[in-house]
Every structure is written in structure tokens, then in C-alpha cells.
Amino acid sequence: MSQGTLIASAPPAVAPRGGLRRLARRNSTIAFLLTLPLILLILGLVVYPFLYALYLSTLNKRMTRFIGLENFTFLFTRETFWNVVFQSVLFAVSAVVLKALIGFILAHVLHALPSKGQRKWRGMLLVPWVVPPAISTLAWWWLFDPSYSAFNWALMGIGVDPVPWLGQSGWARFSVILVNVWYGSPFFMIMYLAALKSVPDQLYEAAAIDGATGWQKLRHVTFPMMRNIISITVLFSLIVTFANFDIVRILTNGGPQDTTHVFATYAFQVGIQSGDIPLGASVSLFMFPLLAVFAIFTLRGVNKRSKEMA
Amino acid sequence: MAQVALRKVVKAYEGGVQAVKGIDLDIADHEFVVLVGPSGCGKSTTLRMIAGLEEISDGEISIGGRVVNDVPPRDRDIAMVFQNYALYPHMTVFDNMAFGLMLRKFDKAEIKRRVDNAARILEIGPLLDRKPKALSGGQRQRVAMGRAIVRDPKVFLFDEPLSNLDAKLRVQMRTEIKKVHQTVRTTTIYVTHDQVEAMTLADRVVVMNGGIIEQVGPPQELYHNPKTRFVAGFIGSPAMNFIPGRLENGAGALRVHLPGDIVLPVPAERTERYKALAGREVLFGIRPEHLTEAKNLDRPHVAAMTATPEVTEPMGMETLVHFKMNGAEICGRVDPGAPAQPGHPLPMAVDMSNMHLLDPQTGRVL
Ligand SMILES: Nc1ncnc2c1ncn2[C@@H]1O[C@H](COP(=O)(O)OP(=O)(O)OP(=O)(O)O)[C@@H](O)[C@H]1O
Ligand SMILES: [Mg+2]
Numbered sequence: 001m002s003q004g005t006l007i008a009s010a011p012p013a014v015a016p017r018g019g020l021r022r023l024a025r026r027n028s029t030i031a032f033l034l035t036l037p038l039i040l041l042i043l044g045l046v047v048y049p050f051l052y053a054l055y056l057s058t059l060n061k062r063m064t065r066f067i068g069l070e071n072f073t074f075l076f077t078r079e080t081f082w083n084v085v086f087q088s089v090l091f092a093v094s095a096v097v098l099k100a101l102i103g104f105i106l107a108h109v110l111h112a113l114p115s116k117g118q119r120k121w122r123g124m125l126l127v128p129w130v131v132p133p134a135i136s137t138l139a140w141w142w143l144f145d146p147s148y149s150a151f152n153w154a155l156m157g158i159g160v161d162p163v164p165w166l167g168q169s170g171w172a173r174f175s176v177i178l179v180n181v182w183y184g185s186p187f188f189m190i191m192y193l194a195a196l197k198s199v200p201d202q203l204y205e206a207a208a209i210d211g212a213t214g215w216q217k218l219r220h221v222t223f224p225m226m227r228n229i230i231s232i233t234v235l236f237s238l239i240v241t242f243a244n245f246d247i248v249r250i251l252t253n254g255g256p257q258d259t260t261h262v263f264a265t266y267a268f269q270v271g272i273q274s275g276d277i278p279l280g281a282s283v284s285l286f287m288f289p290l291l292a293v294f295a296i297f298t299l300r301g302v303n304k305r306s307k308e309m310a
Numbered sequence: 311m312a313q314v315a316l317r318k319v320v321k322a323y324e325g326g327v328q329a330v331k332g333i334d335l336d337i338a339d340h341e342f343v344v345l346v347g348p349s350g351c352g353k354s355t356t357l358r359m360i361a362g363l364e365e366i367s368d369g370e371i372s373i374g375g376r377v378v379n380d381v382p383p384r385d386r387d388i389a390m391v392f393q394n395y396a397l398y399p400h401m402t403v404f405d406n407m408a409f410g411l412m413l414r415k416f417d418k419a420e421i422k423r424r425v426d427n428a429a430r431i432l433e434i435g436p437l438l439d440r441k442p443k444a445l446s447g448g449q450r451q452r453v454a455m456g457r458a459i460v461r462d463p464k465v466f467l468f469d470e471p472l473s474n475l476d477a478k479l480r481v482q483m484r485t486e487i488k489k490v491h492q493t494v495r496t497t498t499i500y501v502t503h504d505q506v507e508a509m510t511l512a513d514r515v516v517v518m519n520g521g522i523i524e525q526v527g528p529p530q531e532l533y534h535n536p537k538t539r540f541v542a543g544f545i546g547s548p549a550m551n552f553i554p555g556r557l558e559n560g561a562g563a564l565r566v567h568l569p570g571d572i573v574l575p576v577p578a579e580r581t582e583r584y585k586a587l588a589g590r591e592v593l594f595g596i597r598p599e600h601l602t603e604a605k606n607l608d609r610p611h612v613a614a615m616t617a618t619p620e621v622t623e624p625m626g627m628e629t630l631v632h633f634k635m636n637g638a639e640i641c642g643r644v645d646p647g648a649p650a651q652p653g654h655p656l657p658m659a660v661d662m663s664n665m666h667l668l669d670p671q672t673g674r675v676l
Binding site: 206 | 389409
């Protein structure tokens with residue numbers, strides 16, 4: 001038996017004749033062939049652009065000369081760039097924290113609903129995430145309009161001064177975060193809801209008998225049981241939010257005074273609109289080490305926990 | 311520690327299913343009571359109402375003299391062991407056991423003392439730092455019990471705690487549970503559908519069927535004096551045989567007339583009890599262990615009969631013989647040395663001192 005498997009899995013080089021058929025029979029070969037389309041896709045759409053961006057970032061503006069890390073050192077001297085770093089972190093972190101919180105609360109409320117009503121509400125709450133963000137953001141942009149919009153009209157109705165939603169740095173920063181949270185919370189909600197449903201009822205019953213209050217069940221049972229999902233969802237959302245382009249581009253286009261630029265919109269402005277592609281590539285590459293460090297630590301924790309638990 | 315009392319307890323699920331139909335039960339302090347019955351008879355529902363995990367539709371439950379109908383589980387001072395253990399997968403064995411104490415704000419030293427003590431009783435000391443995933447089924451079972459023991463609650467509740475274990479481990483853990491109860495003496499309510507577990511563990515067995523209690527009593531009493539056909543058939547393995555027949559008055563003594571012209575004399579000491587029933591159709595009940603190869607025929611209460619087995623099952627220490635009597639499947643237990651062979655008539659002995667007569671309509675034991 002074991003001998004048979006040994007021979008079957010021997011490298012084809014040992015058996016010149018029928019080697020191809022034997023190769024096809026090997027499980028790992030089939031697995032490789034099945035994943036090949038995905039591997040090619042990743043190579044073409046992720047690895048190649050990434051390496052190409054690395055290459056571009058070492059060229060001068062007209063892409064004629066290798067200048068090493070000069071693009072990066074140049075960026076470090078620019079105040080705008082540090083603004084972008086600050087705003088990207090502020091934007092991504094606060095949006096993700098808010099999305100995670102709101103998603104968590106929504107998921108709990110939904111989970112507590114009887115299953116009949118639950119489906120209807122779940123469907124409705126998913127709408128922001130399903131509508132293409134370019135379209136929904138346009139609607140928000142219109143809502144934020146200083147003179148003719150619903151928000152300011154409503155504020156005037158209750159006697160509050162109109163707010164320059166997109167016209168003033170603080171408000172503009174708030175607005176882009178608000179729209180991102182509105183758009184992204186349903187994703188957290190649906191992930192958490194799935195996680196909540198996978199926590200066995202008996203754990204809550206055991207906790208109730210052990211003496212836990214509702215809050216203690218949340219803290220000692222629900223939360224630890226969901227930690228992996230929370231980590232992965234936060235990581236995923238953080239990556240997507242850091243790289244956000246459409247919401248900022250449509251609402252503020254980075255303004256006022258570049259205060260709402262995030263990496264992607266700034267890279268676009270520098271690289272495409274101002275024509276310095278190598279510099280734009282350098283900006284976009286800057287996200288990578290930041291996210292990589294975070295991803296490594298998160299995934300390490302997730303791995304450890306999922307090994308320890310069931 | 312405490313006594314538990316159920317008064318006309320009803321559980322109706324939405325949709326109108328009455329899972330428990332008004333049961334009365336008194337459980338004494340230190341007592342080990344086993345609820346047993348077929349699947350769906352309402353055992354778990356009853357236990358969960360005592361735990362406070364299900365609302366009580368009607369009636370009253372009290373623990374230690376206090377009515378607990380509206381008391382949440384955490385204030386009932388009970389501990390429960392679940393069928394699939396319900397250990398917290400993210401906590402170590404120590405934390406699993408300490409959780410209830412931690413929530414009740416015990417100090418660290420006391421928690422450690424109690425957990426170590428329980429770990430010693432259950433022999434899980436070396437496992438305290440592991441997570442449940444790294445435990446075998448039997449070890450998880452012990453941890454679940456440890457979690458109950460450390461709390462030193464008024465009542466232990468067990469819901470089929472052994473049904474996820476293999477046969478050998480089940481027997482071992484059964485003894486273990488009995489030992490633990492003898493040590494801690496906490497009032498215990500234990501649910502199972504396995505009558506062997508019920509018989510071996512219980513001070514008193516509660517036989518349930520279809521949401522009602524059929525009979526309550528010590529195991530031996532249920533075995534020897536079942537009150538209904540259900541209890542008679544449920545307790546004991548293989549199950550009691552029921553043969554339709556007639557009680558006759560003949561030659562100054564009562565006799566049971568069975569199909570195939572088998573006539574068995576009723577022992578004299580039962581004459582008084584059965585005499586008013588003479589002439590009636592009855593169900594004759596006899597356990598396989600009282601239907602043996604021909605032996606002790608000289609004793610007054612042993613009657614002879616002959617049967618032709620259709621199937622014989624050698625079990626090692628005994629052989630089960632199966633035969634038919636006017637359609638009724640009958641099982642007897644004979645000595646492995648007896649000449650029992652399918653298709654060959656076998657002389658047998660019926661121990662009439664262990665006979666039962668039942669009303670064929672109501673199923674009550676007469
Ligand atoms: N949530 C529920 N809604 C409606 N009916 C239920 C519910 N839970 C249980 N029942 C019904 O109540 C009856 C008793 O169920 P219960 O779980 O108490 O049975 P059990 O005696 O523990 O059986 P088992 O040995 O299979 O565990 C069953 O007929 C079951 O279908
Ligand atoms: Mg049950």
C-alpha cells in the first residue's frame with residue numbers, strides 16, 4: 001500500500017515513459033493547474049504592476065534616467081506629502097474604527113431580530129454597499145452642496161447656520177469619512193452577522209448558567225469568539241480604505257488645499273494630472289510598508305488563535 | 311445544596327406543541343435523580359426549565375424552597391453539563407473552570423484552590439493550561455464536570471453528558487460521575503435516554519413519555535414493579551415480552567392461557583391479587599431473563615413450555631433466542647450450553663414469580 005503510493009508519487013524524471021500521464025495524476029500537479037488561472041491573474045494584475053511601479057519610482061520625471069531613491073527623498077521634503085500621510089492615516093483609521101463599531105452594533109441588532117424580519121432589514125442595510133460607490137458618492141456630493149442641498153436646507157429649517165461640508169478642511173475631512181463609513185459599514189455588518197450566527201447557542205447558555213450578564217456574555221464569549229473575523233475584516237477594510245480613491249476624488253478631489261488627499265488621489269494627481277509618473281508611483285508605493293507591517297501582525301495573531309481554537 | 315420541586319409544570323412551545331404536560335416531581339437534598347425516556351419525551355425541556363434556559367409556560371419550579379419561575383439562570387445557583395460540553399474554546403481548561411467563579415468575584419487564591427481541588431478529583435491537573443481543542447472527548451467531559459464542581463452549586467444538571475463518548479469511555483465516565491456524586495453529594499438531576507445509565511446511576515429514576523411522567527421510583531422498584539406497559543417495556547434490556555392471552559380459573563388455581571395452547575400456572579401467592587380478573591383477556595408480561603432453558607422445574611413457581619427459536623444470538627455469557635407466538639416476537643435468555651438451534655424445539659422454563667399481567671386496553675399493570 002505505502003509502496004504503491006511511493007511509486008505513484010515519484011518524480012516523473014525517474015520514469016521517462018508515461019511520465020506525462022503520471023505527472024497529470026499527481027494531486028499537486030492538478031492543484032497547480034487548477035490554480036494557474038488565478039496565479040496568472042495575480043501575476044498580471046498585481047505582481048507585474050507592483051514591480052513596474054517599483055521600477056518607475058526610480059526614474060526621473062521624464063523617465064529617462066535612473067535616480068535611485070531621489071523621488072522618495074524629494075517627497076519627504078514636501079509638506080503636502082506629510083499632509084497626505086496624516087490624512088490617509090486619519091481617514092483610514094477613523095473610518096475603519098467607525099465602520100467596525102457600527103457594523104458590530106447593526107449585526108447585534110439584526111441578530112436579535114426574529115428571523116422573519118431579519119431578512120428584510122438585512123437586505124435594506126446592505127444597499128449602501130451594493131450601489132456602485134461612484135454613483136452613491138455623487139448623490140452625497142449633491143447632499144453636501146452648500147446652497148441647494150438637503151442637509152443645509154434641513155439645518156436652516158431648525159435655525160442652524162449652513163455648514164460648508166466640503167468647503168472647509170475640518171468639515172471636508174469629516175464628510176469623506178462619513179461617506180466612507182456609510183458605504184463600508186454594511187460589509188462589517190454582514191461579516192459580523194455571519195460570525196455571530198456561528199457562535200454556538202450553548203456557549204451563551206453555559207455562560208448564563210456560569211453567571212454572566214448580557215454584557216459579560218458579549219465581552220467574554222461573543223467578542224473572543226469573533227476576534228478572528230474582526231481582525232481579518234479590519235485588516236481587509238483598512239487596506240481598501242487606505243487605497244480609497246473614488247469617494248475622495250468625487251467629493252473633494254483632495255481639496256480644500258489638498259487637506260483631504262489620500263495616497264491614491266494624491267498619486268493620481270501627481271502622476272497623471274501633473275504628469276510626473278515616477279513621483280506618483282513613489283506616492284502609491286508608500287502605502288505598502290505601512291500596510292504590510294500591520295497585515296503581518298494581524299495575520300500572525302489570526303493564525304495562532306485559529307490553531308488553538310476549533 | 312437543596313431540594314427541587316416541580317408543581318404542574320407545563321411547557322408549550324409556540325405553535326402549540328406541548329413538550330411537557332404538567333409534571334409533578336419532588337427531589338430531595340443530596341438525591342441523584344435520573345430523567346429517562348425515549349427521544350422527544352420532554353426530558354431536556356424539563357431540565358432546561360429547571361436551569362432557567364426555557365421559560366415555564368405554567369406551573370411552578372422551586373429550588374431550595376424558593377420559587378424560581380422568574381429568576382434568570384445566573385441567579386439560580388445551578389450548574390449544568392451539556393451534551394457537547396459547551397466549553398469556551400478560547401479559554402484554557404483552568405479559565406473554563408474558573409469563569410463562573412471569576413464572574414462571581416471570588417478572589418484569585420480561592421479560585422485557584424477550588425479549581426485545583428476539582429482537577430484533583432477529576433484527574434485533569436496536567437491539562438489545566440491546554441485549550442479544549444487539545445483535549446480528547448473524555449477529557450472535555452471531565453472539564454465540563456469540573457466547571458460544575460468548582461461552583462459548588464445547589465444543584466447539578468446533566469443533559470446526556472455521556473452520549474458523545476464511545477461505549478467503553480461511557481461506562482468509565484458513568485462510574486466517575488457516581489464517584490463524584492458520592493464525594494460532593496450535590497443534588498443532581500441527570501437526563502439520559504439510556505436506561506442502563508439511569509439504572510446504574512440513580513437513587514430514583516423518573517420515566518417520562520410524551521411529556522408526562524409514567525413512573526418514579528428506585529431502579530429496582532421500576533424493574534420489579536413497573537406500573538405501566540411503557541415502563542415495563544422501557545426498563546430492562548432486552549425488553550420485556552408481552553404475549554396476549556387469557557386468565558383462566560381452573561382446578562382451584564389461576565392459569566394463564568397463551569396462544570399455542572400453552573397453559574402456565576399462576577403462583578399461589580398471586581391468586582388473591584388476580585382472582586377478580588379471571589376470564590379476562592390480558593397481556594402476559596415476562597422478561598427474557600425469566601424465560602430460560604428448562605431448569606429448576608421442580609420449584610413450585612417455575613413452569614415448563616416448549617418453543618422453537620427462529621433466531622439464536624450467542625452473546626458469550628448467554629444466548630438470546632427469538633421465537634414467535636401468535637405474531638408476538640418473544641425473546642428468551644438461555645445458557646450458552648443449552649441446545650438452542652433455529653428450527654429445533656427447545657424445552658424452556660418460565661419463572662412465573664416474575665410474571666406481570668397487563669390490561670391490553672389501558673396498558674396498566676394489573
Ligand atoms: N424550540 C422548540 N420549538 C418547538 N418544539 C420544540 C422545541 N424544542 C423542543 N421541541 C419539542 O418538544 C419535545 C420535547 O423535546 P426535548 O428536547 O425535551 O426532548 P428530549 O426528551 O430531550 O429528547 P432527546 O432524547 O432526543 O434529547 C419534542 O417533541 C420537540 O420536538
Ligand atoms: Mg434532549
